[in-house]
Amino acid sequence: MLMISAVAMAEPDSQQVGPYTVSFDLDSDYQIQIAEPMESDVGTVYSIALFED
Numbered sequence: 001m002l003m004i005s006a007v008a009m010a011e012p013d014s015q016q017v018g019p020y021t022v023s024f025d026l027d028s029d030y031q032i033q034i035a036e037p038m039e040s041d042v043g044t045v046y047s048i049a050l051f052e053d
Helices: none
Strands: 013-017 020-024 030-034 048-052
Antiparallel strands (some): 013 020, 030 048
16 A cells, blocks of 8 residues: 655755755745845844745
8 A cells, every 4th residue: 555645745945045055845835035144243144934825
């Protein structure tokens, strides 16, 4: 018997955010928004947001 779950059918995706590669595996329609890096004396903040339709 072969069983396939909905999660197993999701297609992996990845995005480059600054020096990092962010990977995710979602079974839905989504849009990716990557903001410009915010730099300060302390460090740099890289931001990524996923919006589900």
